[in-house]
Amino acid sequence: MTKLFEPMDLRTQTQFDTSPKITSNAVHHRYLHHAFYHSSLRVASRSLRPRVNRRLKPPSKPVLNEAQFRHAVSQLSPRFTAEELCRVITLQEDPLVCLELFNWASQQHRFRHDVSTYHITIKKLGVAKLYQEMDEVVNKVLDVSHIGSEALFNTVIYFFTEDRKLTKAVNIYKYMRNSRNVECKPTIRTYNLLFSAFLSRGSNSYINHMYMDTTRCLFKQMVNDGIEPDIFSLNFMIKGYVLSLHVNDALRIFHQMGVVYKCLPNWYSFDYLIHGLCAQGRTQNARDFCNEMKKRGFVPSSKSYNSLVNSLALGGEVDEAINLLWEMSKYQRSADLITYQTLLDEICRHRRVGDAKLLLTKLQEKKLVDNHTYGKLLHRLKDHHRN
Template sequence: MPFLGRFSQLLQRPQQLTLLVGIGFRFYSSDLEFEIKRITKIINDHPFPDQPIRPTFAQVIPSAIISTSFVENVLGRLFATHSNGLKAFEFFKFSLQCSEFCPSSDAFEKTLHILTRMRYFSKAWELIEEIQKTHPSLISLKSMSIMLSRIAKFQSFEETLQAFEKLEGKLSDGKQFGTDEFNLLLRAFCTQRQMKEAKSVFNKLYSRFSPTTKTMNILLLGFKESGDVTSVELFYHEMIRRGFKPDTITFNIIIDSYCKRGRFADGLRLLEEMEQVNCFPTLQTITTLIHGAGIAQNTTNAQQLFDEIPKRNLVPDSGAYNALMNAFIRSGNMKSATRLMDEMEENNLLHDNVTFHTMFLGSMKSSGIDGVLELYHKMISKKFVPKMPTVVMLMQHFCKNHKVDEALGFWRYLVESGYCPHSHAMDVLLRSLCSHGRVDEAFECSLQILERGRHLSKTCFRVLEKYLIEMGDEDKLKKLNQMIKKLQIVLPPSTGHAVGFSSFSQDCVASI
């Protein structure tokens, strides 16, 4: 393997090796980047749990390349590709056994995030307990926040409070948690827009902790995310009444709340109030207002705010460009939006997922499927893999316009790139393939999901089940059922996941 030969040479030159490993995410060696992509794809493609994955790690991952940066980036890609959480867990445990590897908080947090996103809480607690014994310094406020936020999302109010108490018992070394940990608990509920629960916790534990402006901002943000401008205004006044001084984050939250409700003028008024109290606007403040001007279809103000960014000694980033781009698209000005996209490249600003998602929406409205396909091929040529909302949107648009070949080609591009597409994308593609008589291809896509350790949705399985029964293809239906049952042994299904044959299909299979 060319990479290993070059890596062996680097081992003889420690200074170059240090430079290679020490540099940041975007700037490591192209050889190392290739190896990260290769290992990620091997992990995603591995037929787990049909075969144990540890022996594969030992065969394909030389101990010489297992560095902190390598492990962090593989886990980051596994997270982005919606990999099976157990595979990521096994990879992290494998890396811990390598004597040269020094685990980082980032690697631990990514593993924890992957597990909890798939609701594998027993494994997440197992991971926390193991790290607490072996590398207690890795456990941070961020890792606790990941755990509490996911429990708040998928479990009950009482279970979230119990998790908070459990973390306090395990991690506080006999001391009680303080305000920072209290803020994490509030954030867990606010992130899920569970404001009734957040206020209940706040009122119940207010006397035990010492809330800060950050505490109040977390609650304010929760009200904003709930879309209730009145509650935002009322809580802001309560915050002032309690003696808390608003900061830049406070003003940014309220401005965002106004802008998302189309109250752009109120956002501008608050900007003036902010400056009057020597609370200087940040790039986020201006970007939020540009977005608000777009919602109000006021492209003149949007452009003016964008042009003011350098005058405020700020530098526009991708977010600012995306906000102005969105403003142009909302007003039907695709020409100016496209010009901005080109300007980003001229200024060495990468097109991110928001850039492509925004431009795809504009293309759908202005030029239809032809414009979408042109932008799609541009994105693919850059080897850019969009996030799942964009994947689902494109899949729906292709299938709606009867571009089944493009939809299937997009699916294969994602899989070949080492990604495991979301079940929503699978549902859309499978329906379209089956309705066009391409049931065998739909079946193969379903196998790819299951082989990568991900559940099929009930909707997906029922559609495929119906067509396979009509075709009299008992073998394919049995194979799907066997793979679903086998996966359930290690990864219990959640609501909405396929659990196997329906009673109707059992009768049909028996009669075939």
């Protein structure tokens, strides 16, 4: 178990190679530059100092509505049950009233909380982002070993991941896995929550590479425990491998779908792979997947189409890229500015400035570019003409 969660501490990850293992041909580097460099320099706002001051100012603590709390208590019978308390807490809109009801009930003679009262209280506090208060209730649940359920702990994991507390989420998972209570054992829903959290760490391939090691171990542990992966967990694995630049591993998972695992690829499975293959300069493979995708009745996303158009253009297949651009329009998929710039630049690089101008005119006529985008692209073409 220890090895599974070693990647959680970012400060100890010195064993990974920080340089992405990608091909070094010029076409590929140009593709990465055009397809993935979307960031731009931000000009500091004049209101920066007030915003910083507001952030430094400690937030005012919410105050309990005493009248609302007393009214909620009056709704309970003298010897109320956990079911009654759960019903009253559910009706409350103020999360602090919910917490006060929970704590007040804990002090009442002969009353004992059950799974439902813990669950509704944690859910109310989590939705309100009162994570510190929620954490205290979670600790009370963990102190009572015979109380718990898969649904309750999945809710805890979900809100810990929302609060970016991955270590706490993992600890809950470990608690579930080690529990003697069969109702607390992790299910496919538990694993998918964790997969989703590990794969939402941003677009940095090094960070994704590091978390992918944890995700891979978690997936293996799930399968070893006899839990059959579903389409969501398999797509999470494909996406994770693509984001961490392990496209061959993503392809392995894809080809195991329907053979090793009892579910077929869906739209997302193809989409992640097309983008990942283009990012590695494997344009022909990406095109094959795109064709297979359409044969199965799926339509590639705008992201996949943009990746393919960029990759084809940078590979010198500008006419094929133009055809794909019109296909995008047919399926109501939109190209972005970088795709238009890349395609027009590559047409001009092949000494076909006239064709580039004609294409831009058609894009404007079909209202595929707005006036602002048209102006920027036209200015770019004029630069090519002068050069």
